[in-house]
Amino acid sequence: MGISDINKIPETVEQMSSIDKLYYKRLLQYIKTTLKIDVTQYKDNYIIRRLKVRMKATKCSSFKEYYEYLRTHPEEKEKLEETLTVNVTEFWRDITVYKELMKIIDNFIKDKSRRKLRVWSAGCSSGEEPYGVAIIILESMKKNNRKMFDAKITGTDIDKEVLNKARRGVYHIKQLRNLPANIIQKYFTKLNDEEYMIKPEVKRLVTFKIHDLIKDPPLKNMDIVMCRNVIIYFDKKTQAELFLKFYEALNPGGFLILGKTEILHGKAKELFKTYNARERIYQKPLE
Template identity: 35%
Template sequence: MRSDEATLPRPLAGAGLHPLAVRDLDEDEIREFDELKRRIEARGFRCGGYKDRCLRRRIGMRMRACRTRTFAEYAAVLAADADEHQRLLDAVMINVSKFFRNAEVWRAVETHVVPRLFERDLPEVRVWSAGCAAGEEPYTLAILLEEYAARHGLRDRLDRVRILATDIDGDSLRAAERAEFADYALAETPADVRERWFDGDRVHRLRPEIARRVRFEPLDLLRDPFPTGIHLLFCRNVLIYLERAVQDELFRRFREALEPGGFLVLGKVETLCGPAAAAFRPVANRERIFRAV
């Protein structure tokens, strides 16, 4: 299991690795797997850019849940059960996140990035969280900015910060807009931060003064045009599921989306690679924070 997947809650009780997720496939199985991917693509999800290993692992979870042994059996379930397609997409997209995920990264963002965003007195500071799940990441940044600005007498500048958060998954975006979270999402959030910015016990409602600072929009990183003029770009725990060539292309497009000197933050287990890597220099290597040159 990948280290990042190890931190995810199990999507289904008793779910584990389906044999077809881990062993080499024979010719018939490869054909059936390709056919299954074609069916999924026909419904609008581009499997092509994702690592086969990752797709098989996640599809395998649904296959186990449906008690199917082969890709063909599972394709039959998909064809017969209209709801299964959505369950499969939920499994493939792995839209699990947390506020303050990898606390050391947020400390590094606060030390190395946030002061730079304010010091230039820009008329507008543009932030993009790409693959934002239900908003935990962009909302964490909004909290960080709010608290930093309050400590440094910069609250009047906060309205200049535009946080755009995008994801391929419409359900996640709708959940993000509701700004209500279960315990799991706050498991790494310091108690005093919870106290200040969330209401409720069973469901944790993010206070509107933070929630209103983030704008959510659908965006498929593999198909859609990117925003431009970005000063800070988060793309964490998304690239790891994508083929290396697709990652290379995304790094090139991220560089285009960023202003010179703009910051890029990747997931803790992701690495900047490919020809575009030369267009970035590390700011905090261990925390995967880079700056466009």
């Protein structure tokens, strides 16, 4: 498929022919029923743009062609899901990763020889990740009776506006869908039927700051570095450099947690040991 073919694909519903509309509706139905993604949270223009990304990658020149490709290539399902949800931010996204993180954090906190825990949420966007980690820490502190435990999470991003949103800590109810009801009740204040604000108890653990992953030096003395679904936007060379920065940021025995589609490579692959391959969790060896 050439550039002219991809440019012929409609960018709005209004531009679609009757056959385009038919297969676009079928794609929406597939996204809703098979991928279990609530299509109502997206505008049509956004979905069409995301579909075009995958259509270009698979060399499909129409919605019909891509629909048939999707149904006959099982590996495309995950790629489409990732492309559609890349900008979706919510608490405890990918719950299996967070279940592993709960175990890791609990092991840190129940160790009575430990007095502090430092976490870096790199590319934290509007704050769901660092606040989500703070909730896990608070739960573990209560469970292990560590009231005086010193925990701090630093959320960094290059975008000043999203950091301001993060500091405010107000979220739509849809972004809380992975959280149990008792956690929402304990750590959020309901503002109205759609919005919830994170409580001061959680905010106290989190600091936000502007940081450029590529240009700025890494944070130091971290026990956990989370950089999920961020490095996929960089080329392989830059990714390899970032992995080394994260290695430098971590204390011996510390953990690096990447996104589900992100794989460690370059020199860092030799330096880190794999802690959980499925969840993309790596550990800096004890020196």
